[in-house]
Amino acid sequence: MWKKRTQTDYGWQRAHQKPEENPDKQFVKLVAARTKWWRVIRIIEFILVIYLVGAIVNQPTAPKPIVPDFNPTGKQAAYASVETWLTHGDPLGEGAHIVSWDGSQPYTLSDGHTQANVRTHNLTVENKKNRWWKVHVTVTDNGIPVAGVSANPLPPISQSQPDTTLSWADTLNDLQPSAALQTLVTQWGQAWMSTDPDRLKVVVSDPDANATYQPLMLGSAQSTTIDHGAYLKRGKINREGNTSDTAVLRVSVTLHEKAETQAPTKFVYDLLVSNPDGTPHVLAWGAPGQGPTLPEYANRWHDALMDANALNINEDGKDKS
Template identity: 40%
Template sequence: MRRKRIDEDAGWRAPDPKRDGDPDPQFSRRAFRLTGLRLLRWQRWIAILLLLIVAYLMSNPPDASKPAPATDLDPAGRVESWALTEQWLAKGALGADARIVSWNGQSHATVSDGSKDMTLSVNTLIVDSAAGWWRVRTTITPDGRLSGWPSVERLDLAGADDKGDAGTWKDTLGQLTASDILDTTVRKWADAFMGSDSDMLTVLVNDPDPNAWYRAQELGKVTAATIDGGAYLDKGNVDRNERRSDRAALRVTVTVAHADAGDGSAAQSQYSYDLLVADPDGTPRILAWGAPGTGATLREHGNRAPGARPTSGSGDTGAPSEASGGSDASGSGGSR
């Protein structure tokens, strides 16, 4: 009696299930009134579903990730194929000056000698000779010997003077008609780039970085620089009504006269470049150059030569170093 009186005086009493009810059903009924969901029923189904998932994963564990297959860069038969083909070419099989240019992979063939199977490697080599270009296939036995003799197929390659369709750049605004001042700017760029005046080339590009410089290629004297085509690019200040902008791409052919190493007489060679030009209808500036087809994707001032700019006393016409040999200023069109 004393315990009951103390509890009642403190305002606390033991819960009476008959009077107060189970708290879980109470919570479920309240949730149903608020959300319309019979929470207690869903709790049971969710618990059952989770148990089923756990049981399934325990009985069917996921497979461990499989490593990527390794690539064999030196498969059996490759070296033997190269060496034996060189010996065969030395006998004049494909004409004078025959040389292997590349190994282009191998396939396999299975043969039988009546008692057991044998896997042969069929190797493909590309050969250049005075008689033309060839695809040579040699079959190598497991013990590194030729199976029969090499088989050959002549490769019909287009000549350097047989130029394909140049095409047009993608996502341009409209075609550009070159003005006289644009022709003059391109010719000045060609003279500086193909010649030996790196200072003039750097001035023409007008790079905002005072430490940037551009290397001339020292290939010879330019005899012609023609604009084969041009288009306004969808970048810079764009006028969509006029389908123009202040950035354009040009396709340029440069003809250079240089000394022929054979007899000392003058010879001419042609080179093609895509140019990225700023303000093509006003005062044009050449911002970048690259291989044909890259005009729309060239990055402004992407042909900067690496390293410090050479001083006038040291000259910049020396033999190409690592800085110039890998530079995009070589005209290959990549950007740094």
């Protein structure tokens, strides 16, 4: 009788396979994992927003600039008080008059019972003999002077001659004016002192057809001289010759005297010019020392032109009356 053969395990039995997880359960785990990271990202974003808002809110505010008060309480009363004082008995000499107001300082005074806010105003006074004083008057907030006026002498002002040796720094070679440049400068001086805006505009030759220029309307220029000139490190520079197509000039304009007893009046300017060695053009003008930094056509007039006839001014700058 045959026995049923029993299967023997020789070590080749299949490894036990883990049953596959339920797909719904896998989906839930995936969503949970993604949700976890999303929450972390949202928390980080929230923390960053709080930090940025705090940084903006807590920014240090810039201190307000200190603005000088040019019209403090009692200024007009101080002027009136000093003017009245000067005209009664000439305390500071004949013809003494206020030249300037030089600020004020606040104080607190008391009559033993109540306090009062006051300001001491400082003024400069000159008389006909060219003597100068610093005058002080204290005024209450109601405009009432306290006690009286005090005065201290000032040293005489030096009448030294202007220093003509100072010129511009960091320029190229000095310039020798051509005949054409001297002619242009003379025309500019005459037009600048005249009463004719169109004449000045023609001399400047501004490329903007709508630009206007306001002359000084002071009279007739007796002479316009070029005292000094230098090529600037602007425009087209010639490295070999150490020159350029832009130059600055120190120019003196002298007016004819307006009366027999008056001496000629002189004005001094820095003049910015282009193409100084060819056909020159005036670009701008300003105070001595400003020439190298002047923008081109900086003297354009942006208001209504003044009418010499309406102001009752003759061509020579004299009052028609």
